[in-house]
Every structure is written in structure tokens, then in C-alpha cells.
Amino acid sequence: MSEQTAGAGPSRLKTFVTAWTTGWDWRRLILVALVLMLVYQVVVPFGMIAWTSFKTARPGDASFLDLDFTLANYVRAFGTPRFWSATWSTLAFSTASTFVAFTIGAFLAWVIERTNTPLARLVGILLVGRIIIPGILITISWILIASPNIGLLNHLGLWLTGVRNIFNVYSFWGMVWVHSIEMVPLTYLLLAAAFQAMDPSLEEASTMTGAGVWRTLRRISMPLALPAAGAAVLLLFITTIETFEVPLLMGGRAGIRVYATEIFFNTSRTPTDWGISATYAMAMTVMSIILLVVYFRLIRHSERYQTITGKGYRPRRIDLGRWRYVTSALSLLMVFIITGVPFLMMLYVSFLPVYLPPSMRAFQSMSLVNYTAMLEDPAEALIPMWNSTLLGLGTATVVVLVVSAIAYFVHKTKIPGRKALDFLAFSSIALPSVVLGAAFLWFYLLVPIPVIGTLTIIGLAYLTKYMPFALRFVSSSMVQIHSELEEAAQVAGVPWRKNFFRIFLPLLKPGLLAAWFWVMVHAYRELTVALMLARSQNRTASVVIYYLWENGSFMQLSAFGVLIFILLIALVTASHFISKRYGVKEQY
């Protein structure tokens, strides 16, 4: 309506005034605000990195803002074997981890979603539940399990075979193992959806032709799952490229340096080498962009395969016969290794005043001293936990609000510029965490906004980091809401703001809650960005764990880990309860 250029003076003014005061154009204003916000949050960090990589001056220098660019940093980086060995390590580490994680995750997803294996649901829950344990704690517990000299497995090995240090977690395959195990729950989630979407009669038809379970799996199920599997593999690969915890804690002693750790050490050590860091960051970002492009191609083509299902579609499970006990035992063992072992190790160590491998002596020495020490020093434990809690809850809430507005514009309006919104909000997925952290740090060193050392800067970086994921959750539930619902409200003369709160939010509830929980848990456990931006006042729980690790305080660290675990479970349960009780009510 507002596009109409009305006739003479007074009525024109009136049109203009109503255009900016009625609901329909408030909507336009919000769109502009969102675009500006996204440019600030997404384009500026990208630009910051690119800019710095072409400058020899550092942020803060007077000449940093000059328009003379140089390839000196690239020449310097590409000229050193260190760059190429980091490139090689990044690729090799990612390939191997993806392969291992995919193999285990695919097996578990198949067993849980598509077979009649006993206890499959329990395995699924434990597997997904693992996500709330911070990655750094998993890495550390594996170090306690399999490192030379102190590792539990090596003590066991020595006792059983008399051979010293059979396992060395500080090695390429050690790193691959720990990181793969860390990624299995994600793999499972990625593939479970694909397995659920498959029409079971495709497999039953194979059975009816006389094919047994294994031939059906090899010739029918696996080829059909191929596009989804390809997409999962690429996402795992992208995730591994930017992974930080394992290379940070184990890469040093294993002599394996990847892009992420190179960037971290180059920016956190003095003197900081801005140019080289930015160059590595560019290499890393380009690598993820290429992979993402391939990923989206693959997803587009996969739809051709998925749509072939009949009307009478009921999910059914494959009867494995007696094999189902084998798969049950195997998947329980795996989930024990993935979720149980790290947690039990952490729990065990947290009660020890001095580290000892399990023995009578160790069990007799157990006490709560690590816990009491932690609680007596609030700056060490309680404040970081509070920081993480604030960041988790705050980031999740802001991200979900922003993202639901974006998803609304993109999917439910025809306003020009909405596609740009979608692209901007999603593109930050190509920014690896370590690059994101560096970009935010440098940007706020440059501009006179005093946020360095506060939770605000971490929250801002999290907003950029988690938008793409939350956007997927919310978008997919948004497209399922028919536009007739909104049109009906419009025809009834309801202004759009009311519409948004009364019609959309309640219907979107499941998608919003999923996004909120996902962001909350991930922001709580996040390490990379928080570490890049950490000062003494804004340490998060994960950062404190890293510092405790640096100081060699395993026992305190484990107690801290157990506390975080308990707190997170309480937080998730409480949020779930609150959202159920007081959340937006379903209006059916």
C-alpha cells in the first residue's frame, strides 16, 4: 500500500506519515536494522581478516587504515615449510577423523534408527546427551586414559603384558581417535534424519527378493543413503578443520600443528604476528568456503533421492534376528567408550588429592578436597561458571530472537532484500571459530568501543557464530507454517506485530526451543572463541579448564568438569521445565 505515490500535498504527507507509523513499514525498518546488524556482525569480521592479511601494519598503527595493500604476508607464509606442513596436517587430520567418526556414527545411526536392536533408544539418548560435556573435558580425559606414563590404559597394559606405554595419545592417530570419538554424536544426528526419511519398503522389497540383511544393507540401504552420507562427511570435514581442543592440547606434544593452533599461537603470543595469522586465517576460511559450496551442491541433488516414498508410509525396523544382540552389545560398548569412559575418568580423578592410577591406594586416598578448594575460591570456579551460564542463556535468547525475525522475513514476506538477509546470516558458517575470535579481537582493538575483556565481546562473537545453526532450525519449522495462516490474520485486519507474536511464535515453538537449547549448550561449552577473547575478568568455564590444564592441575580440573556437567544437566532440565510450563502456549 505504501508504494502508492499519492496525489497532492496534504494527502501525500499523510501517506508518508501513515507509511512510517503503520505496521507494514515498521517491518521495513526492522529489515534495514537487521541488515545493518548482520553487516556489522558478519561482513566486518570477514573484511577485518582479509584487510589485515594484505597489510604489514598492525591494527592500531596509523598506517593500518591506509589503502596500500601488499602480498608480503602471503609471500612470507607460503615461503615457509611451516605453512605447508600445517596445511598438510589440517587436511590429513580432517580426512582421518572424518573417516573414523563417520564409520562409527553411521553404524550407530543405522542400528538405532533402522534395526530392532534392544536398548537402541537408550544408546541414542546417551550418545546425544554426550554433547553437553565440553569438548576440552573429553580431550583431557582421553589424555588421562591413554597418555604415556600416567595413562590408565598404559598402566593396564604394563600390568597385563609388561610392555611400557603401548598407547600414546600424543600422536596423529591418538588425536584422530579422540577427535573422532568427540564427533560421533554429531555424525549420528546428521545421519539419523536421513535414515528416518528412508522408505522402509525399499529394503523390504530387497528382503522379499531373497536378499539377506547384509546384502540389503550393501546394495540398497547404503547406496540410497549416499547423498545424505556425502553431506554428512563434508560437514564433519569442515568441523574438523576448525576444531581446536584436540590440536591445542595434544598437537604440541604430538608435533602436529594445524591452521587453528597456528592462528591461536600467533595471535596469543607476544610479539603477535598479525600478518601471518591473518594469512593462515584466510587459507582456512577459503578452505571452508570451498567445502561449503560443494556441500550445498550435494544437498540440492540429494532431494531427488529422498522424495520417492509411497502414501502408506510407516517407519519400520529391520529384524536382525539373533544378530540384534551383537549389534546391541557393540553399540552399548561404543556409547560406553564415547560417553561413559570420559565421564567416569573425570569423576575418578576429581576425587584424588594426588593423581594415581586406579588401585586400592588410590581409592583409599579419595576425598572431596578438590571440590572444596574450588568452592572456596570463587574467582577460580564460581565466577567463570556464572559467566558461562550468562553467556549461554543470553546468547541463546538473543540468537533465537534475531534468527526468528530473519527467518520470518526470508520465508514469509516478499520484501526486497530478504534473500540478502538469509545469505548474510548463513555465511558466517564459513568463518572458523579461531578466525572469528581473532577478527573480533582485532576489530575492537581498532575501534574505540571498550568491550575487550567483557562478556559483551564474547557474546557478540557468539551471535555471529551461532546464527547459521539456529537459522536452520527455525527456518525449517517456519516453512512448514502455511502462509494462509498469516494471510487469514491479515485479512482479519490484525497488524503484523501482533501477528508475529500471536500466530508465528506459538506455532514455531518446537523449532525455537530446539534452536535455543542447541545454542545454549554450545555457547556454554564453547572454548575457541572464548579463549581468543579471554582476559582475567571474562573467563568462561571452558577457558578456566584450559588454564587449569596449562598449570597441570588435573584433579581440580576434573572436579570442575564434574561440577559443570551437573550444572549443565540442571540448566537443561530447568529450561526444559520452564519452557514447558510458562513458555508460549500452544494455541490449537
Added chain:
Amino acid sequence: MIRVENLRKSFETKSETVHAIDGVSFEVAAGEMVTLLGPSGCGKTTTLRCVAGLERPTGGRIVVGDQAVVNVEKGVFVPAHLRHLGMVFQSYAIWPHMTVFENVAYALEGRKISKADARKLTMEALETVQLAGHADRPAPRLSGGQQQRVAIARAIVGKPQALLFDEPLSNLDAKLRVEMRTELRRLQKQIGLTSIYVTHDQAEALAISDWIIVMKDGKIVEYGRPTQIYRYPANAFTAQFIGSTNLIPGAVRSVDGEHVGVDTAYGVLVGIDKTKRVRNGDKVWLSIRPEDLASDAAGVNRIDGHLDFAIFAGAAVEAEVACGDLKMFCLLGRDAPMTPGEPISLSFGPDVAVVLPQD
């Protein structure tokens, strides 16, 4: 030959035990086509899936050929892939990553057949369903009807002991469905395969079967030849489910062999009870098919009413006639009166009015 004896399948839900199949027994003679017909949730598909081996029954026996494939009491359960059955699914279940040829040839894999023989058998099967010319097409590029033919070719290529059809035509559009059911019947006769066919479409069941089994709530309510089930249904459920019918309530007044006099709101009407199970005083229904009602007053039984509503449908006039409290639906001759409100008398012979006990 397939024999199903006292088949049971129950599920435990939180509050109760649901009997999806509750003691079903029937036999399919070699070369015959038996249809399981019933509304959704009657247990017909579950029964078929138990025969296929895709579902594990909780009681009873199933014999295919000379092999007992299920004997719950003795713990016998032959897995589906060892039963040598062919099955056609409702969703076609055509593998989208294979060509037409590969879809069919897959059914011969794992058997000791040379490549050349497998090729020959596959092409024969495709010729049977008239798809030989499409052998190298990617399967998803076929139309619904063609995909269904591929599914049939795949089911028959391995020369199975029996063919199982799970509502194979329900995803096709109406016209194609009628064509395909004729073709299915022709194919089944031509190959001479013992078959079980599941459908909820009564017209399909009538057209395609040697025998029809009507199921309701996990039990068999009636078993018979299509003509017999249509003309002389044994109970009101079957009469209403297969074809359409008019039910007139009444009480038995006199029994004379098969012929029964029934006291109704329209006076005494004479009907037929081939089973000879009704006695004087029983409450019964008289079931009369719409096409058996005539407006020429020639039959033994007569009901007077007013024409309520009529449409000209080409071959006949479809009319609703208000007779007291009841509305009679009838197919009248092309020349029948069509003006609403006109008095009309409907007549029918005693042999088309089936007497069914009320229960």
C-alpha cells in the same frame, strides 16, 4: 498353496493389548488369487506381512508350499528372504539408484544363475509386463503405472512360490487403476501363481479375485466367491462394505425353505435366506442392491414412496426414493421419472432381498 492357521498378532500398548490379528485361518489353493478385503485397521495388511515374513506373528501357523514357515508354538520362523515369495508393495518400492533392468535383475542375485541366464530371465519378466523397451531407463523416470509394472516384474522374475500384493494399485489414478487391475488378473492367470491380494477397494476385490476374504477388527467375517459374496452376503457388514445396498429392518414372520416372510414398516416382504439360519421372530435386515430395485411394479415385493432426488447418469437414473423413514437408493431404467415429489413404487423379487440377522 498357502495355509494360514489360527494366526494371531497382538501389540502391547501402555494400557492394553491390541489384537491386530485375532485368530485368522484360510487357505489359498495353488494358482488361485485370494483377496483380503476390509476397512483400514482390519488386520489385512498385517496378515499379509506375516505371510511375507516381514512381521512376526504372536500365534498360529503358516504353511507355504510344503514348508511350515511359521509355527509359533514350535518356535519356527523362517525369515522373509528364505521364503521364496514375491511381493508388490503399495509404494512400488522401486530402487531409485538402479535402472529398470537392474531393479528386476537384483531379484536373481545370490542365486546360482549364470549372467546370461539372469539377463534372459530378466528380459522375459520385463516382456511379461511390457516394459522390455524401457530396460535401461533409470527407474525413477518412469510413470506410476510403469513403476508398478517394474515392481511386478521384480516380484515374478525369481519364479516365487507365491505372489503377495499389498494394495498395489492404491497409488495410481482412477483410470489407470481400472486398467491395471484387469491386467493384473490376466497376468496372474497367465503365470498361474498362487497369490494373496490385499485391498480396501471392494470393486478391485470383486474384479480380481477367485476368492474374497472380508476382514473386520482382526477377524474374518466372510469368505466366498466374488459373485456369491456380492449376491448373497452373509451379514450386514459385508453387504454394506461390498457394493452399496439398502437395509430394511424387520422381524421374521414366516419361514418357507429359503424364502422368508419379513414384517416391515411396508408390510410383509419376502426375502431369501440361503443359509437357513433365521427363525420366526428374529430381528433381521432385508438387504436389496440398488440395481435390483425397479420402478415397474412387476416384482413380488412393493414399497411405495416419493422420488426425492434423481440424477441422470447415462446408463441409468440414480434415484433416492423416500419411503417412510427410509431413503432407498436405486438405479432405475433410463426412462424412469425424474421429477422430485412424484409418487413412485419400487418393486423387487424375493431372490434379490437377502435376509440378514441383526446383531
